[in-house]
Amino acid sequence: MLLIKSKKMRDMIRIAVPFIAVPMITIVGAVAFDEKKHIIISLAVAVSALLLFAAGFEKKSTGTRRMVIVAVMVALCFAGRFIPFLKPIAALTIITALYLGSEAGFLVGSLSxxxxxFYFGQGPWTAFQMLAWGLIGFFAGLLADRLLKSRVLLLIYGAAAGLAYSFIMDIWTVLWYNQGFDINLYLAALVTAIPYTVSYAVSNVLFLYLLAPPFGEKLQRIKIKYGV
Structure with a gap:
């Protein structure tokens, strides 16, 4: 397990990876790379997410334990994509971030x-999904103190996360259709995607309402028992 000992380096990675490196890799990959090379971009995002995760812990044993929990949450997200219409991926990513931190949330979202x-179909859109779900988890971790104190705020965040996911994915829609970004096309894409955006928001709210209490209780116990 990679261990980054310098606090300054860890802090730099926490800022650079989610807000600079991954967005740049995603956008540049969509514009400059051939569609047949999309897997290279997705793998680059995955490696960046792992680096960010490694920056989130100071002790090797603690990081290993967190990785085991993250692997379980990713597996649950994978299984959740088989649920028709409403998907729990964003909700499970948010729950992970609330109890294990921003870095874990970003990793769960991107790896999911x-x-x-690999089952539902890889493509240039994969990196955008990784970025969207990763950022949803990352910001949930940053807001964890407030979201854990108020279930209403948590549900509001879930709804907002559904909107954010749609907004990010529609950037890909415009780049794919227009071979470049156009604000008018982007606004048109947002309007066209309203039914999907609503379904994302409703899905997040529903699954957070149902899953946050039981999953949160179990994750909290694990944190205390294993010192994660």
Whole structure:
């Protein structure tokens, strides 16, 4: 397990990876790379997510334990994509971030996308899904203190996460259709995607309402028992 000992380096990685490196890899990959090379971009995002995760812990044993829990949450997200219409991936990513931190949330969101797409279909859109679900988890971790204190705020965040996912994915829609970004096409894509956006928001709210209490209780016990 990679261990980053320098606090300054860890702090730099926590900022650079989710807000600079991964967005740049995703956008540049969509614009400059041939569609047949999309898996290279997705793998680059996955490696970046793993680096971010490694920056989130100071002790090797603690990081290993967190990785085991993250693997379980990714597996649950993978299985959740087989549920028709409403998907629990964002909700499970958010729950992970609330109890294990922003870095774990980003990793669960991004790995869930690339791994499940080996079944549902890889493509240039995979990196955008990884970015979207990763950021949803990352910001949930940053807001964990407030979201854990208020179930209403948690559900509101879930709804907002559904909107954010749609907004990010529609960037890919415009780039794919227009071979470049156009604000008018982007606005049109947002309007066209309203039914899907609503389904994302409703799905997040529903699964957070149902899953946050039981999953949160179990994750909290694991944190205390194993010192994660």
């Amino acid at each position: 996308a690339i791994l499940s797409n």
